[in-house]
Amino acid sequence: MYIGVDLGGTSVKIGVISKKGELIDHKEIPTRSRGFFQVVINDILHHSNEIIQLNGYSWDDIEGMGIGIPGLLDMERGVVKMAPNLNWQNVPIKWFIEEQLKVPVKIENDGNVAVLGEAWTGAGSQYKHIAMATIGTGIGAGIIIDGHILHGKQGMAAELGHLPISEEGLLCGCGNYGCLETISSATGIIQKGKEVVTLGKDSLLTAQYKDEIDKITAKSIIDAAKEGDNESLQIINHAGKLLGKGLAIIANLFDPQIIIIGGGVSQAGDIILDPIKEGFKEHGLKDIVASVEIVLAHLGNQAGMIGAASLFKK
Numbered sequence: 001m002y003i004g005v006d007l008g009g010t011s012v013k014i015g016v017i018s019k020k021g022e023l024i025d026h027k028e029i030p031t032r033s034r035g036f037f038q039v040v041i042n043d044i045l046h047h048s049n050e051i052i053q054l055n056g057y058s059w060d061d062i063e064g065m066g067i068g069i070p071g072l073l074d075m076e077r078g079v080v081k082m083a084p085n086l087n088w089q090n091v092p093i094k095w096f097i098e099e100q101l102k103v104p105v106k107i108e109n110d111g112n113v114a115v116l117g118e119a120w121t122g123a124g125s126q127y128k129h130i131a132m133a134t135i136g137t138g139i140g141a142g143i144i145i146d147g148h149i150l151h152g153k154q155g156m157a158a159e160l161g162h163l164p165i166s167e168e169g170l171l172c173g174c175g176n177y178g179c180l181e182t183i184s185s186a187t188g189i190i191q192k193g194k195e196v197v198t199l200g201k202d203s204l205l206t207a208q209y210k211d212e213i214d215k216i217t218a219k220s221i222i223d224a225a226k227e228g229d230n231e232s233l234q235i236i237n238h239a240g241k242l243l244g245k246g247l248a249i250i251a252n253l254f255d256p257q258i259i260i261i262g263g264g265v266s267q268a269g270d271i272i273l274d275p276i277k278e279g280f281k282e283h284g285l286k287d288i289v290a291s292v293e294i295v296l297a298h299l300g301n302q303a304g305m306i307g308a309a310s311l312f313k314k
Contacts, residue, residue: 001057002312003048003065003103006110006304007031009085009137010186010264012040014047015305016055019313021121023302025055037080037091045100064104065097066308068113070138073155078107084173085138106311110304111140111158112149114262114297117307119144122298123260131256132297133160133247134263134304135272138173139181143254150254161185163246184243186218186265192235193221203231222268236268237275244279251280251288262297269296 001024006013008031015026029047032039044067052059071083078094080086094105108116115124115132124130128147134140139161143150150157161181162174170188172179182188193216197206204224209216224232247259259280265272273296281289297303 001061001063002309003052003062004113004305004307004309005044005048005065005067006113006301006308007040007044007067007069007086008110008304009070012044012047013301013305014044014051015302015309016051016057017306017309021117021306021310021313023306025051026302026305027051028301031086037086037088037093038096040086041093041096045097048101059101059103062103064106064312065101066113066311067093067097067105067107068110068304068308069093069107070110070140073107073109075107075151075155078105080107084175104312108308108311109140109142109155109158110134111142111160112151113142113307113311114140114303115142115144115260115307116149116310117299117303117305118260118262118297119307120310120313121306122303123295124258127257129255129257130260131158131247131250131254131258132260132262133243135185135243135261135265136263137185137187139185139243139246140263141250143250143256145254158250160246160250163249165246165249166242180242180246184239184246186263189218189221189235189239189265190216192238193232196231196235201231204229205232218265222265222271225271226268236272240272240275241279241282244276244281245283247276247294248280248283248289251292252285255288256292259292259294260297261294262300262303264301266296267300 016024080091130144141158141160170182
């Protein structure tokens with residue numbers, strides 16, 4: 001039995017995972033106190049203990065805890081070197097948790113654990129060459145080549161969200177300008193929605209959120225787009241096409257068999273998938289476009305937990 005943790009900028013998902021990659025039970029909690037890492041670590045400890053007890057297990061039944069984290073990691077030492085969406089720097093998360101729980105802990109980039117989860121029991125289980133994008137607070141990615149995760153020298157391979165691809169040149173949480181996730185992440189989509197309301201444009205968003213602009217979410221913009229709201233459709237189409245362009249760059253470099261789209265925004269379905277495919281077709285090499293399959297994640301928000309647990313599978 002394993003514990004898989006998917007640590008995001010908005011929420012933390014904690015799951016009990018079987019040795020076959022089955023999610024036995026899980027819970028989701030808000031990511032509290034950005035910058036105060038000990039609060040978040042204490043939440044992980046508390047809720048992991050709670051979910052284990054609720055399912056009739058003890059820590060003796062747990063072989064390890066895997067944690068997916070959005071940022072630059074020293075995986076060998078178990079240190080989060082930098083996580084912009086959490087405002088963390090040099091956090092020795094492995095040491096803190098192992099000291100308390102006395103079980104082995106492994107950390108991995110959140111995009112990597114998502115693709116590992118889909119490769120284990122999800123949409124990528126029949127493939128050896130896989131690329132995956134996760135659209136949430138930021139944009140993560142993971143690439144598997146010939147069955148092996150691509151890490152790079154510092155473990156920073158496949159930082160799709162930080163491709164300098166947007167001509168709008170917006171400031172990103174990483175400190176650079178024009179990163180893909182400033183437009184195509186949930187955060188970027190929300191920012192565009194707020195601009196619509198601030199400018200007083202004719203939109204369902206303006207009508208609904210004129211006096212409550214901070215209540216706008218990516219889901220509310222997606223819902224408005226599904227109702228035919230032109231401004232919301234433009235936001236989603238722009239975000240999707242730009243993400244498709246980023247994925248075309250990845251595909252042109254690594255020639256995957258399948259590209260999987262996951263993360264919270266992917267739950268919008270075809271309304272985000274269609275412009276992604278359009279942007280991909282426009283910028284991808286013709287032979288690659290013709291051969292690669294672009295699909296939504298099968299595991300949904302479970303992919304990160306299952307992939308984090310897979311760090312311990314034999």
